[in-house]
Amino acid sequence: MVEQLDTTYAALAHPIRREILETLxxxxxxxxxxxxxFEVSLAAVSKHIRVLEEAHLVNRRTRGRxxxxxxxxxxxxxxxxxxxxxxAFWEGRLDALDRHLENGG
Amino acid sequence: MSERHDAADRVRLERLLPAPAEDVFAAWTDxxxxxxxxxxxxxxxVTADVRVGAGFRVLMIGEDTEIEHTGxxxxxxxxxxxxxxxAVHIHGAxxxxxxxxxxxxx
Numbered sequence: 001m002v003e004q005l006d007t008t009y010a011a012l013a014h015p016i017r018r019e020i021l022e023t024l025x026x027x028x029x030x031x032x033x034x035x036x037x038f039e040v041s042l043a044a045v046s047k048h049i050r051v052l053e054e055a056h057l058v059n060r061r062t063r064g065r066x067x068x069x070x071x072x073x074x075x076x077x078x079x080x081x082x083x084x085x086x087x088a089f090w091e092g093r094l095d096a097l098d099r100h101l102e103n104g105g
Numbered sequence: 106m107s108e109r110h111d112a113a114d115r116v117r118l119e120r121l122l123p124a125p126a127e128d129v130f131a132a133w134t135d136x137x138x139x140x141x142x143x144x145x146x147x148x149x150x151v152t153a154d155v156r157v158g159a160g161f162r163v164l165m166i167g168e169d170t171e172i173e174h175t176g177x178x179x180x181x182x183x184x185x186x187x188x189x190x191x192a193v194h195i196h197g198a199x200x201x202x203x204x205x206x207x208x209x210x211x
Contacts, residue, residue, distance in 0.1 A: 087116045093143060094120045097132055100142035101124035105132060 004056070005082055008075045011055035016040070017048045021057060024071035031067045130183050139163065143174075157181055 011017055020034050035045035049069065052058040056075050061068045122129055131138045136151040143149055144165035153161035160177040 083116055087118065089145075090116065090118055092145060094118060096142040096145070098120070098122060100132060100138075101122055101128055105124065105128035105138060 004075060005079055007055045008057065008079045011051050011057055012079075014048060014051075016045065017052055020045075020048065020052065020069075021071060021076075024058060024069060028061075028068050028070040031069060034069065127183070134161075134178075134181075136161075155181065 012021075016038055019037070023029060023034060031046065031049060032042070034049070035042045038045055049058065049060075053060060056072055058069045059072055061070070132142065133139065134153055134155045136153050139151045139153065139161065140149040140163070141147075143151065143163045146165055146167045148166040150164040150166065151161060155178065157178055157180060160175055162173065162175045165172045165174070
């Protein structure tokens with residue numbers, strides 16, 4: 001679980017990858033179509049897609065010569081839950097800080 | 106610095122604390138004060154190097170777990186800036202499980 005979180009965050013740490021994921025939330029897409037909006041080469045975009053696949057954030061299906069990608073939200077929701085629980089933890093710390101200061105610091 | 110990390114792996118919290126600026130400043134920079142609120146277990150070992158670019162380390166001690174957090178002081182400007190700007194980096198696993206994880210994580 002811990003290693004997957006690191007992989008998920010590393011995969012999200014690039015604007016092109018985030019934009020690809022954003023597009024895929026609307027539905028599956030072909031690699032060639034997903035690459036179109038970007039100024040970098042198809043090869044470069046393919047590398048980003050490979051990172052997303054290795055992070056299990058996208059799945060690839062081949063349909064003849066077409067490669068169709070779809071998003072897998074499970075790693076994202078795991079990451080989200082982890083972040084949420086971390087946020088809750090630090091909100092608790094700030095509550096404790098509030099009480100500490102109330103008691104004269 | 107925090108700019109090199111993308112928002113996907115950061116949590117940002119803000120809290121308005123109704124207390125004198127010096128008290129809030131001490132709460133983030135004086136190890137004795139810090140040890141009293143930073144650890145959910147109430148037990149902590151804290152060291153702090155109060156300079157920009159340096160930071161603090163808090164070892165939160167539980168029954169059978171220890172979780173270390175380190176924080177970096179991004180800006181320090183008493184008494185004008187009542188709040189020390191802190192970025193906290195987590196070493197160790199999730200706060201609920203408390204397992205040891207050797208790889209630092211931000």
